[in-house]
Amino acid sequence: MATLIQSYEQQYSVLTADITSKIGRLKLGNEDNRDQVTREIQANFEEANDLLEQLELESRGGAAGSRVAAYRAELQRVRDEYRSIASSAGVYTDAEDNFEDWTSNDQRQKLLDNTERLERTGKSLTEGYRVVLETEQIGAAVLQDLSLQRETIQRSRGRLRETDEQLNRSSRLMNSMIMRSLQDRFVLVMVFLVLGVLLCIGLYFYVT
Structure with a gap:
């Protein structure tokens, strides 16, 4: 000044x-x-x-x-x-x-009144600008939070895909193990049947 x-x-x-x-x-x-x-x-x-x-x-x-x-x-x-x-x-x-x-005093008073109105208008504009800045900051913070949440959701979705793939592999492995177990049981049954037949034949020749 x-x-x-x-x-x-x-x-x-x-x-x-x-x-x-x-x-x-x-x-x-x-x-x-x-x-x-x-x-x-x-x-x-x-x-x-x-x-x-x-x-x-x-x-x-x-x-x-x-x-x-x-x-x-x-x-x-x-x-x-x-x-x-x-x-x-x-x-x-x-x-x-x-x-x-x-x-004249009236002229000066009018100028003073106009100046006061300009000062009040300037304060109102300053306050409005401050509100706009605060709103912009809040909006930026919300966008940042949404971005973080989006990244979290994407990571969670990726983990779900990995978990689903692991479950599929585990299911295929379990199915393979079950098939092998059934095959082993079938082989054992056949072996027991062959042994039973051989045992019966041996007893028959022994008795006759």
Whole structure:
């Protein structure tokens, strides 16, 4: 803020110097360029007053507030000088009405009210921006959680596939073992049958 106040003060100094120079030109000028110089001076007065209003808004409650009153007094003195020279030169000017309006308390109060509304709007925008950032952070966290959950589900699905494959291999192995057991039992039965037949034949020959 201090840098902005210094910038306004420097611009004001340049403007007042320019106004003083043009007042001298108006005093010494000819009939052809008086109207042009007058319009330039009035435009400079408006710009200087705008600068003082900005400076007053920026320096509220600060040390620069006392300097603003001095700047206004200086601008009023330059204005009086301009009016005197313009009157003696026969140049019409409506600066009196303009400056009375510029320095009115109602005008300054309106500017202050507008500034307060702008500050409130700025705070509302800042709060809205903060809410947007928080919402964005929450959304990013939710997306991250969903991504982690998706990875967990994919890993679980992969484990289920591996488990299913292992169960299939185990089932095939069990079926193979059962078939081998049945084959072994069949062989044993056949062996016992052959032995029984041989035993019966042997007994028959033994008895006869």
